[in-house]
Amino acid sequence: MIFSEMFWQPIALSLKVAVVAVIVVLVIGVCTAWLMTRKSFKGHSVIETVLLLPIVLPPTVVGFLLVVAFGQQGFIGQLIQAIFQQSLLFTVAAAMLAAAIVAFPLMYQSVKLGFQAVDKDIEDAARVDGAGELAVFGYITLPISRKAVLAGVVLSFARAIGEFGATLMFAGNIPGKTQTISTAIYVAMETNQMELAWAWVIGIILLSFTMLFLIRRFAD
Structure with missing residues (x-):
């Protein structure tokens, strides 16, 4: 059984989905957390809540919203259909998107807490010495903040590889194509x-x- 392709395909796909999802949420989560901790603007709390x-x-609610937004009746879905001549529904990309969305809050919250714990005096000292914002960052x-970022990676990976509800609704459960280990x-x-x-x-x-x-x- 364990030497068959049928056994390893869902595991391989789940790992692929989780790794891609973690990479996406790492980049977006770090950038978003830096912006939200450094900038104060109207609607800050509303955006963070979202x-x-x-x-x-x-x-299942996340999956439903994804189907509505990226389905053939949704604006984004119609745009993707027009550009790529293919729907995003019931594809591996759909599974990756679903996993990334449910994993993102864990990455964002962990990285944000790490950034907030950084001593501002150290950052200000670097700015006084002439360092730009990108250099300071x-x-x-x-x-x-590397340990907080790593914690976000671990939590996001665990969440992404175990995703079930949103993936089932948005990517489906097609053996050999979109079937993850959970499904x-x-x-x-x-x-x-x-x-x-x-x-x-x-x-x-x-x-x-x-x-x-x-x-x-x-x-370590």
Whole structure:
């Protein structure tokens, strides 16, 4: 069983989806957290609430909103259809987008707390010495906050690889195409294939543990 392509495909896809989602939320999360901690503007609290909303929304609601926005009846969906001649629904890209959206708040909140903990006197001293904002960010703020950023990466990866509801609604559960480990385990249980379900559960636990362990060792 474990040597078959049917067994490894959902695991490989889940890892691919999680890695891409983490890369996306890392870049966007770091930039957004830096902007939100350094700039004060009207509607700041409203925007931040919207950014954190996927934490409290049921995954099925997130999936529903994605289908509405990126479906054939949605403006974004019609735009994508016109440009790429293909719908985003029921594709691997849809699974990546769903995973990124539900993982983003964890990355954003972790990185934001890290940035807020940086001593402002150190940053101001660098500015007095002539450093620009990008230099201050790249050489002071980000390195000091590296553990908070790493924590965001770990949390986002764990959330992305375990995403189920939004992925099922937006990307579907097409074996060999969009079936992730979460949906595969669900189907295996529904069809009473408990040995297969257990094999997937053990496999994803081992792979996730290994990746998270290596990340933590690298951080130390």
